[in-house]
Amino acid sequence: MNYEKNKIELEENGFSVLDNLYSDNEINGILACIENAEQDGNTFMKTKDLFAIRQLIKNIPELSVLLFNEKLIELISDLSESEYFLTKAIYFDKPSKSNWFVAYHQDLSISVDQKMELENYTNWTFKKGQYGVQPPIEVLEDTITIRIHLDKTNRNNGALKVIPKSHLNGIVRAESKDWNLDKEYVCEVEKGGAMLMKPLTLHASNRTTNGMKRRVIHLEFNKHNLTEPLAWLERYGIKKTSK
Numbered sequence: 001m002n003y004e005k006n007k008i009e010l011e012e013n014g015f016s017v018l019d020n021l022y023s024d025n026e027i028n029g030i031l032a033c034i035e036n037a038e039q040d041g042n043t044f045m046k047t048k049d050l051f052a053i054r055q056l057i058k059n060i061p062e063l064s065v066l067l068f069n070e071k072l073i074e075l076i077s078d079l080s081e082s083e084y085f086l087t088k089a090i091y092f093d094k095p096s097k098s099n100w101f102v103a104y105h106q107d108l109s110i111s112v113d114q115k116m117e118l119e120n121y122t123n124w125t126f127k128k129g130q131y132g133v134q135p136p137i138e139v140l141e142d143t144i145t146i147r148i149h150l151d152k153t154n155r156n157n158g159a160l161k162v163i164p165k166s167h168l169n170g171i172v173r174a175e176s177k178d179w180n181l182d183k184e185y186v187c188e189v190e191k192g193g194a195m196l197m198k199p200l201t202l203h204a205s206n207r208t209t210n211g212m213k214r215r216v217i218h219l220e221f222n223k224h225n226l227t228e229p230l231a232w233l234e235r236y237g238i239k240k241t242s243k
Contacts, residue, residue, distance in 0.1 A: 001071065001074060002078065003018070003074070003075050003078035003079065004078065006018050006075070006078075006079070006196055007078060007079050009196075010079065010144070010196045010197075010198065012165070013164040013165055014162065014164060014165060014166060014167035014168070014197065014198045014200070014201030015162050015164070015185075015187060015195065015196060015197045015198070015201055015203075016195070016196040017187050017188070017189055017193065017194070017195050017196075018075075018193055018194055018196070019189075019190045019192070019193040020071075020190075020192060020193065021069075021071050021072060021075070021148065021192060021193055021194045022069065022071070022148065022192040023192060024191070024192065026066065026069060026192070027150050027191060027192050029066050030063065030066050030067065030150065030217070031150060031215070033060060033062055033063050033066060034053070034060060034063070034091060037053075037059065037060045051092075051093040052090060052091060052092050052093070053090065053091040054090050054128060054130070055089065055111075055130075055233070055234055056089035056090055056091050056217065057086070057089045057234065057236055058234065064236070067148070067217065067219075068238065068239070072146070072148075073238065073239055075146070075194075076144075076146075076221060076238055079144055079196070080144065080223070082223040083223060084144065084221040084222065084223050084238060085221065085222065085223070085235055085236060085237050085238060086219060086220070086221055086234065086235070086236040086237075086238065087110065087111070087143075087220050087221060087222045087232045087234055087235060088110070088111055088218070088219070088220035088234055089217065089218070089219050089220075089234065089236075090217070090218045091215070091216075091217050091218075092214075092215065092216045092217075092218060093213065093214075093215045094157070094158045094208060094213065094214040094215070094216075101158075101204075101205060101206050101207045102204055102205050103204055104161075104163070104202050104203065104204040105202070105203070105204070106171065106172060106199060106200050106201070106202060106203075107140075107143075107145070107199035107200075107220075108123070108134045108140065108171065108199070109123070109125065109132040109133060109134055110132065110133060110134075110135050110139065110140075110143075110220075110222075110232070111130050111131070111132055111232070111233035111234060112131050112132070112133055112226065112230055112231065112232060112233050113131070113230070113231045113232070113233050114131060114229075114230065114231075115131050115133075116229065116230050118227050118230060119227075120135070120136040120227075121133050121134070121135055121136070121227070121230070122134045130233055131233070135226065137170065137171065138224070139222065139224050139226070140171075140199050140200055141167075141198070141200065142222060142223055142224060143198065143199045143220055143221065143222050144196065144198070144220070144221045144222075145196065145197040145198070145199055145218065145219070145220050145221075146194050146195075146196055146219045146220075146221070147160070147189075147194060147195040147196075147197065147216050147217070147218050147219075148194050148216065148217040148218075148219065149189040149190070149191060149192070149193050149194060149195070149214075149215075149216055150191065150192075150215040150216065150217065151191055151212065151213050151214055151215050152189070152190055152191045152212075153188060153189045153214050153216075154186075154188045154210075155186045155188065155206070156208070156209045156210035156212070157208045157209070157210050157212040157213070157214045158205045158206060158207070158208050158214040159186050159187055159188050159189065159205065159214075160186075160187045160195060160197075160203050160204070160205050161184050161185065161186050161187070161203065161204045161205065161206070162184070162185050162187060162197070162201050162202065162203045163181070163183060163184060163185075163201070163202040163203075164183055164185055164201075166200070166201055166202040167198040167199075167200040167201040169200075170200065171200065172200075172202060199220070221238075
């Protein structure tokens, strides 16, 4: 397959949607792998509205082979000529009766191995046993997010809403109202498909209203080494496809 159209949409609009990244059998294998894993420790979060597994590949390493099928490797290869690597992997399960919603925001934090006072690294956090920080803006601009959908997702079970081209405005202050909400677009994704996104794209999700699950694997990729001695908390290399 050729993902040039998705690459152009991602660069111009800040997001793109594609189908058929995984077969039903591949999705079933991924779900079985997650369900059979031990689920304890700080990286597992369970509430009535959300179940999440952070550092997904570290906690369930056998998922790596299932996730990085030929199509995903080709997609990453097509999206960038640079050597990208995985920097974050999270599994989200939004249950069928979830009242959990997220207001419009940008993804401004990356996960790192330690806290260091470094220039252009701000807004430090420490949650669930891991450090987060807002890095230099070029790190965020060059991040590629791939959200793998394990269920059919539409506006009634938490599909992401985005503001097209908002990633071109840099970091938007939370209190800003200049968000062009009239241009809001709902990213409905088929089971086995994916949503591509730039982290500076303003995005949000509603509560579930149709009684359907929304299970997603959220992957972030980057090409930058961080300012030493700081390092990515998660870093996994990717086998590139030959052109």
